[in-house]
Amino acid sequence: MTDISYPRESASNRMFGARLRAYAPYLLAVLLFGLGAYALYRLLAPVDIQAVADQIRTTPWHLIALALGATFAGYLCLAAYDWSALHHIGKPLPLPVVISGGFLAYAFGNTIGLTAVSGGAVRWRLYSGLGLDGYDIAAVSTFTAMAFGVAATLVGLGALAVHPMALASVLPFQPFSVRLLAIAAILVILGPLVWASVTRRRLKIGRFELQAPSPGLLEIWAKVGDA
Numbered sequence: 001m002t003d004i005s006y007p008r009e010s011a012s013n014r015m016f017g018a019r020l021r022a023y024a025p026y027l028l029a030v031l032l033f034g035l036g037a038y039a040l041y042r043l044l045a046p047v048d049i050q051a052v053a054d055q056i057r058t059t060p061w062h063l064i065a066l067a068l069g070a071t072f073a074g075y076l077c078l079a080a081y082d083w084s085a086l087h088h089i090g091k092p093l094p095l096p097v098v099i100s101g102g103f104l105a106y107a108f109g110n111t112i113g114l115t116a117v118s119g120g121a122v123r124w125r126l127y128s129g130l131g132l133d134g135y136d137i138a139a140v141s142t143f144t145a146m147a148f149g150v151a152a153t154l155v156g157l158g159a160l161a162v163h164p165m166a167l168a169s170v171l172p173f174q175p176f177s178v179r180l181l182a183i184a185a186i187l188v189i190l191g192p193l194v195w196a197s198v199t200r201r202r203l204k205i206g207r208f209e210l211q212a213p214s215p216g217l218l219e220i221w222a223k224v225g226d227a
Contacts, residue, residue: 028121032117081144083095084147085147086140091132101126104126108122120141127140147213153189154189154190157185161182161186
């Protein structure tokens with residue numbers, strides 16, 4: 001006697017797997033939101049809310065407005081990393097979508113932590129509906145992380161080159177030596193990066209190829225980093 005339950009069971013399993021994959025981004029978003037809420041609860045547990053409210057009331061409103069405006073402008077600048085990443089991989093998206101994606105990705109990432117995961121989940125939720133797949137989202141997340149890391153490092157080294165006395169109590173070097181080391185480190189980072197950008201050389205690692213951003217995108221990096 002032929003048993004026909006196996007094909008039905010197999011089809012049912014495939015249907016369940018398809019549904020699970022379809023709902024996975026939403027489940028991940030809910031999980032990350034829950035983890036973020038729990039993290040905020042633990043972080044804010046020792047904070048006296050009444051003391052915070054009193055401090056806010058004693059702060060002039062124009063200073064609060066300036067702080068909020070500067071924060072908003074800072075996140076808009078960070079969204080430029082998403083814009084440059086999408087252009088780098090050859091899949092630009094409408095500017096309002098990029099601003100929303102970058103703004104929310106960095107907002108969640110800086111609040112929850114694990115920016116590559118939490119920010120990547122936000123980008124997946126917003127960008128996947130516009131044709132980007134998982135590899136594209138991973139490329140954007142990697143690009144933004146590396147761009148921010150390089151830009152922040154260069155800004156720090158630049159500040160150290162201008163004000164070498166800032167680490168005088170930590171480093172066993174004279175200010176002039178600190179300035180020279182900072183300038184040398186900047187050249188070590190910028191030299192290969194600019195060369196790879198201008199020559200458009202690719203670095204192949206297994207099945208993957210890495211290519212430096214174009215000179216135009218490097219200029220955006222510099223402007224965003226300065227901001």
